[in-house]
Every structure is written in structure tokens, then in C-alpha cells.
Amino acid sequence: MALKGNLKDFGITQLLNLINLARKTGTLYLEGAQSKAYLCFREGALVYAAADGQELALLPLLQKAGKLTAEQARVIATNMGSKPDRDVALMLIQSGHVQQQELVQLVRQHITDTAYSVFSWNAGTFRFEPNELPIQGKLVSSIALENVIMEGSRRLKEWERLQEEIPSLDVALKFAEKPNTPLRDVNLTVEEWRVISFVNPRNAIRQIAQYNNMSEFQIRKIVYGLLQAGLVEIIRPPRQMAEATVGEPRSVRPEEKERPEAMMGARRPDVKRSLIHKLIDRIREL
């Protein structure tokens, strides 16, 4: 018989604890306010997870990890037809395109990341279908739930704190006028630099995340770090800023809306001659 309930009454952590302790086999279906997910378990271990219809797919996974180029992925997809991911993975391992250990690591990472993403769901419904495992032909791994629960809970607390600090991603950032930290001592990660390079009153945090392919959790974490270091400050949403800006803000044409870089006002900025003259005058004064 399926276990059903409401996430308000019985949270994700409790559900996973139950599955772990009872060493259950089956699939947990979750339906949140805006998202859906399902997690598969075999004898209490997490073996597969997918959210929002995004199944774990081998070629996009390898492409995202830089193990395959887009062209390689396309050729493999064409040649392998409708063969299940498990068979394609075996072929790639045998042909030396990817190491077995690397692939296992990527699959585990994907599954756990998906599982961590549902920890923040505190509304919606769940249904656990015992002995139902829709994983045929899919890439799976066996992951101990204790660690997932501990890490998920830790991330949940961190997520809650980040949400308090940065309630909206539709605000923009600007560099602090007087940074708290002596800038000579600042060490930034590559990811932080990626964010820094887009700090501009016209770019909402959400757009910076889209452009850098970062999740909400990742971008919040990085922005929080930069805020704490006093390097950046949150400012009004870009639309309001645009109204107050000196130059003409670059509008996003309908056909560009699918392209995040278009939204960044990237490539060739719209700049008026008067701004260049201002720059020239200021630099002459230096």
C-alpha cells in the first residue's frame, strides 16, 4: 500500500529517515508548489532521482562535465539511436571516452544534487509506492541515505539563511563604494569571479545566475559571500535602475529573450558619446 501525505505534516527529512530505517524499496513521488520530483530507493539506499521532468541523461551529463563536446554528443546520439543510457555508458567506457569511476561520480553527484534540491520543499504532497522502480535502462547508483540526510539538512539550514539574507534574485548588485575588506587580501574563486564580472546595476542576480549556469543555491551562496566580504551591495531592481540610469538601457528584443547574454546588455554596449567624453575628461584629470 502506498504511503501518502502532506509535506507540511511529514517533512522530507522524516520521510527519508523512514525509508532508510525501514530499508524500503520503492519510489517516492513528490509534488511541490511548482515542481515535481521522484526518488527511487532500493533497500533503503537512494538509487535514482529526477525533478521537473529532467531525467538523468548520459550525454548531457557528460557534456556538462566537459567529457564530451557538443559535436561528440551529437554523433554518439545519432549512432546509438534509442539504446538505453546504460548500454551507451558501457560503450563509452569500453572505448575509453570516459573512465568508469568518473562516470559513477558524475551520476552520484547528479542524483544527490537532485535529492538535495527537494529538501527545501515544505509544501506539497508525497506518495511512496513500494516495490515500484521505474529505472530500467537508466543510470543508477547506490547511495547511503544517512549522508544524504545529513548533507541535505545542512544545506537546508544554509538555504534558509541565504533566503533570509537575499530574499529576491530580482535585485541587482553594485560594487561597494568603501569595501569592508582590504582589497589586497581578497581571494576569490573562479566561480566568484564569474559573478563579479557581471556585477552591474543593470544585471539582476537571476540573470547573472542564468548566464553562468548556476542554480539559485549556488548564486545565493556566492552573492552572500561577496556581501559578507563587503565587496558588493544590493541595489534596486534593474528595471527601476534603468529608469534612473544615465545612458539608455538596452532593451531586450523578443527574439533575444531566450538568450541570457542578450539580457546582460552584452557584446556591444549602448553608450552615448557624452559618456565617452566624460571618461576622457576624467582620465585627463587623473
Added chain:
Amino acid sequence: MQTLKIVVTGPFASGKTEFIQSVSEIDVVSTERKISSRAERIKDATTVAMDFGRITIDEELILYLFGTPGQRRFDFMWEILSEGMLGFVVMVDSTRPETFREAQRILDTFRAYSPVPYIVAANKQDIPDAWPADDLRIVLKIEPDVKVVPCVARDRESVKQVLLELLYSILEVMDQTEE
């Protein structure tokens, strides 16, 4: 508040950091760190270096100077940094001909990223062995309409001159576009 960006690029140790430092009103933020992304954790530790400086123009306008990492292995950062730039400066160490080929490669790469105006700064002109700017133009195959400006990155006046020449080039391009 509006911000504008100029990118300073060039081979490793060509003088990008000094260039930015000479005119920035803030300490140049630079970073050196061990790579820690998942893919790189299994490889040897390495160093990233990148800088940015700031010049406040007025209450509503700020110019940022972004220095790119010179090492080839960090060229993935170049395109990110080039987004939305007003123009770029290619720094060349005029005393190290062994870096000229790399300078040309970087120049070609940045030109492909964005059709914005650029300028070549022939750095270290205060050193006796420095190649003259005119010779660099020939070696680097710089087109006649692109300026190659002698430069000493430690000297603020010299850096100002490079930035001004870039801004003049930007104005010229604007004029041509308007015509």
C-alpha cells in the same frame, strides 16, 4: 548608476596588473588560488590571476578596468570578461619577443569575441632592449587604423595616454557608425 568596462589583456607578465594599478582609485583586486572545481581537484594545484580596478567618473558613472588572466589555461575566462566591454587594451611586453606570438593569438581571440575598438600598448618602453612600437605593429600584423601606443605601465601618465587613445578610437568608431 551606470558602469562601463574596459578589458586589459595580454600575455602572462606583460604588465596588465601594473597598468590597472597605475590608474585605479582602489587597490587592485587580484587573486591567486588553488583550483578547487570538481574536475580540477584531481589535477595538480594551479594559480588563477585576474585583476580589476575602478575609476569613478562622477556620481552616476563608473569605469571598471578588468585584467584578464594571462595564462593560456584560463582563456575560458576571457570570453566571460569580454562581455559588454567598451573596448580593450592588448598589453605587449616589448622586451620579450618570445611572447609576441601569444600576444597576437590573444588579440585575434578578443577581436573574435566582440567587434569593439582596441589598442595595443607596447609596454616597458623604458627598458633599453624594448622593441619600438612601429616594429611591434609589423610583427603583430596590426592594421593601420589600430593604434600601437608606447607605454610604461608603472607610469600613470603613460597609462592615461593609452586609455585616452582607446577612448578616442571609440569616438572615431562612433563617428563612422553615425555616418
